[in-house]
Amino acid sequence: MKSRTCAAALAVLALTVAGCSGKATGGDEGHKGAGGVKTGVGVTDKTISLGVLTDMTGVYASLGKSVTQAQQLWAKQTNAAGGICDRKIELTVRDHGYDPQKAVAGYTELAPKVLGFSQFIGSPFVAAMKQRIDGQDKALVVPQAWSATLLGSPYIRVVGATYDIETINAVEFLLAEKRISKGDKIGHVFFEGDYGENALAGSKYAAEQAGLKVVEQKIKPTDNDMSAQVAALKKAGVKAIVLSAGPRQAASLVGVAAAGGFKVPVIGNSSAFAPQLLATPAGPALKKDFYVAASTLPIGAPEAGPATLAKEYKAAYPKDGLDNGVVAGYTAAKIYGEVLKKACANKDLTRAGIDKALLTLKAYDSGFGITHDFSDPAAPSTRQSLIMKPDSKVPGGLKVVRPATASKAAESFTPAG
Structure with a gap:
């Protein structure tokens, strides 16, 4: 991010620190x-x-x-x-x-x-x-x-x-639920930088495997109004939206889409949701057709x-x-x-x-x-993701709608570490 x-x-800064640090600490036998x-x-x-x-x-x-x-x-x-x-x-x-x-x-x-x-x-x-x-x-x-x-x-x-694999699993969930299918366009709203661009690599790979087309919308972390992005994706005719941004962007995107009658599922990465959003005007729209992919059970799980x-x-x-x-x-x-x-x-x-x-x-x-599994430093510790949905009745605001799963595309993908 x-x-x-x-x-x-x-x-x-990193070069400065590496160049002038006093003494190495890793060589202590x-x-x-x-x-x-x-x-x-x-x-x-x-x-x-x-x-x-x-x-x-x-x-x-x-x-x-x-x-x-x-x-x-x-x-x-x-x-x-x-x-x-x-x-x-x-x-x-x-x-x-x-x-x-x-x-x-x-x-x-x-x-x-x-x-x-x-x-x-x-x-x-x-x-x-x-x-x-x-x-x-x-x-x-x-x-x-x-x-x-x-x-x-x-x-x-x-x-x-990692964000790329998490996003691949998110797209696969929409495919499995028949919310999108081969030939469809999906939108991807993402932060510039490591987080968003790593997630974008995942959506592009998932789209390539499934015969989808990705419509990109790059934003900055300071961009809190998603009106322009929603309008662009609606005009492009996307059937679903992937969101690799923060909670503020999630609330704006889902809220603006609902207000404009743009009814498509939105699925975000793990850092795109906060339970406080459910108390905002975007709460009803988030509970209706917004999903989150993550690598842990939510705090409100039984x-x-x-x-x-x-x-x-x-x-x-x-x-x-x-x-x-x-x-x-x-x-x-x-x-x-x-x-x-x-x-x-x-x-x-x-x-x-x-x-x-x-x-x-x-x-x-x-x-x-x-x-x-931490036996390989070049690999993430898992390729599985849970899919969750906002629910104001659950502590922490999320409930599981699909247990931990690794899609075929996630298993075959090689992260660019």
């Missing part, structure tokens, strides 16, 4: 600590320190808050149960406000102090630090970002399907994983609402915890030990609808 101008600025466990950066005999680079004051403030609080809940629960490897989990949080300079500064500050990062919001910011992460620090980073450009790194590991998490989260944060950021944050933290347990069993809590442990996680069921 970035403009080309932002990308250039981030590239300069470690020493034997408590329990005969090899330790290094961010690990003492009593604690395991993880970094959290989030957005709690910028464009994704609501998501960042939910993700962060869910991870703090995980840490509290883990410590109450005795910690991991007889060590307490410590999370150090830095709010970058979705500002590139603050994101880079936060990473630069924490990298020499923590074992790794259980959260790093923003594809462009993670990508800007990729050279340093891969070449110098070699610390495991679990980003809250799903661009295929992040694939291929042994240390930056995407949890879930299964044990989300049901238990929803109860525990509400008890810990009674004044805050539920959304899928809670599931995303908790899932990432649980996976990090599982890796730490495996590394402890191997008696190696160094960064190198963590990375080796992650590669052995080939069929991990997080309890939220998807089994993850």
Whole structure:
């Protein structure tokens, strides 16, 4: 989610940081600590320190808050149960406000102090630090970002399907439901930058496989009025719309289409919805024919994983609402915890030990609808997506209308990492 101008600025910042950082932290071979466990950066005999680079004051403030609080809940629960490897989990949080300079500064500050990062919001910011992460620090980073450009790194590991694969599954859902068919046009409204353009690669591939034509509408993250895009897609005669943008764009697009009598299904990527939208004038239209593709069960699902998490989260944060950021944050933290347990069993809590442990996680069921495979850094952890529909009667505002599925096109697609 970035403009080309932002990308250039981030590239300069990344090169500056890589060129002037004081000392490498990834080469620490470690020493034997408590329990005969090899330790290094961010690990003492009593604690395991993880970094959290989030957005709690910028464009994704609501998501960042939910993700962060869910991870703090995980840490509290883990410590109450005795910690991991007889060590307490410590999370150090830095709010970058979705500002590139603050994101880079936060990473630069924490990298020499923590074992790794259980959260790093923003594809462009993670990508800007990729050279340093891969070449110098070699610390495991679990980003809250799903661009295929992040694939291929042994240390930056995407949890879930990348945007391109998620979009392929979204288009396949519309085909399976007979909402579109061979020869039809589909519209795709997408943010310029990593997020939208990666999703566009998916819709183009799905269209090629199914004999569809994609009508593109590129927008900026600051474009909140979708009237022009709706008018263009209506004129083009599209039979459905894919949306790779944010909640504001979703509300505008669906609301404008409904007001103009343009009755076509709209399906968005996982970050295109927020439950707060259901209380807006666009709420009725969203509940009627809007769908969301994602790699986790929604927080309001009846299964044990989300049901238990929803109860525990509400008890810990009674004044805050539920959304899928809670599931995303908790899932990432649980996976990090599982890796730490495996590394402890191997008696190696160094960064190198963590990375080796992650590669052995080939069929991990997080309890939220998807089994993850982290054995190949060049591949996403899953090619499956759930399809959900807004429902104001469900906590978090989403209900599942199709369980986790990987379409044939998603299975055959090769992400351009």
